[in-house]
Amino acid sequence: xxxxxxxxxxxxxxxxxxxxxxxxxxxxxxxxxxxxxxxxxxxxxxxxxxxxxxxxxxxxxxxxxxxxxxxxxxxxxxxxxxxxxxxxxxxxxxxxxxxxxxxxxxxxxxxxxxxxxxxxxxxxxxxxxxxxxxxxxxxxxxxxxxxxxxxxxxxxxxxxxxxxxxxxxxxxxxxxxxxxxxxxxxxxxxxxxxxxxxxxxxxx
Numbered sequence: 430x431x432x433x434x435x436x437x438x439x440x441x442x443x444x445x446x447x448x449x450x451x452x453x454x455x456x457x458x459x460x461x462x463x464x465x466x467x468x469x470x471x472x473x474x475x476x477x478x479x480x481x482x483x484x485x486x487x488x489x490x491x492x493x494x495x496x497x498x499x500x501x502x503x504x505x506x507x508x509x510x511x512x513x514x515x516x517x518x519x520x521x522x523x524x525x526x527x528x529x530x531x532x533x534x535x536x537x538x539x540x541x542x543x544x545x546x547x548x549x550x551x552x553x554x555x556x557x558x559x560x561x562x563x564x565x566x567x568x569x570x571x572x573x574x575x576x577x578x579x580x581x582x583x584x585x586x587x588x589x590x591x592x593x594x595x596x597x598x599x600x601x602x603x604x605x606x607x608x609x610x611x612x613x614x615x616x617x618x619x620x621x622x623x624x625x626x627x628x629x630x631x632x633x
Contacts, residue, residue: 453507456503456504456506456507457503457504457507459499459500459503460499460500460501460502460503460504460507461500462499462500463496463497463498463499463500463501463503463545464496464500465496466492466493466495466496466499466500466549467493467496467497467500469496469612469615469616470489470492470493470496470552471489471493472619473556473615473619474489474552474556476615476618476619477556477559477560477565477566477615478556478559478560478563478565479563479565481559482559484555485555485556485559488548488551488552488554488555488556489552489556491544491548491551491552492548492549492551492552492553494544494548495539495544495545495546495547495548495549495552496545496549498538498539498545499539499545501538502537502538502539502545505538513528514528516528541588541589542584542585542588543585543589546582546584546585546588546599547581547582547585549581550577550578550579550580550581550582550584550585551578551582552578553574553577553578553581554574554575554578554579554582556574557570557571557572557574557575557578558571558575560574566618570611570614570615573607573610573611574611576602576603576607577603577608577611579603580598580599580600580602580603580604580607580608581599581603581608582599583595583598583599584596584599584600584603584604585599587599
């Protein structure tokens with residue numbers, strides 16, 4: 430949401446120079462969300478899928494790597510973006526042009542979001558499919574998972590094709606509403622399961 434509040438300028442370098450504070454807050458937020466995601470992936474997978482297949486295990490691993498990349502990348506960007514953008518804008522001319530050309534390669538560890546967005550989307554889709562087939566959670570939760578995973582995947586496709594409407598659709602529907610809701614509901618379910626387990630342990 431914070432990134433959407435930033436007006437789109439001539440290029441990403443000047444945006445990061447002029448809107449450093451709000452973008453840096455966004456990077457720190459995403460970095461900590463990445464850490465939370467690393468913890469969430471195995472817990473949710475274990476709760477939703479009783480006996481994960483090789484593909485589910487693979488998607489779980491990719492999602493964990495994706496969240497780790499998200500965290501590392503945003504912690505890195507919180508320090509790198511401002512310094513790099515500031516120096517480029519200060520020097521101007523050839524230096525600025527060179528940094529603009531190489532910006533994505535210099536600051537992005539997962540260009541177009543193939544691993545951090547696509548990997549997490551693949552994982553959500555895979556466990557939602559297995560849960561729907563095995564009826565380990567409600568159909569509404571599964572369909573919410575399908576929408577969430579699809580939003581992440583189409584965001585990657587939009588980035589790769591430089592087709593902004595897909596990115597807006599994926600981030601707008603997914604990133605701001607559906608995906609957070611899916612994770613929150615999964616967290617609520619896990620809390621209920623943990624409380625029930627604690628009650629059983631106490632009464633046993």
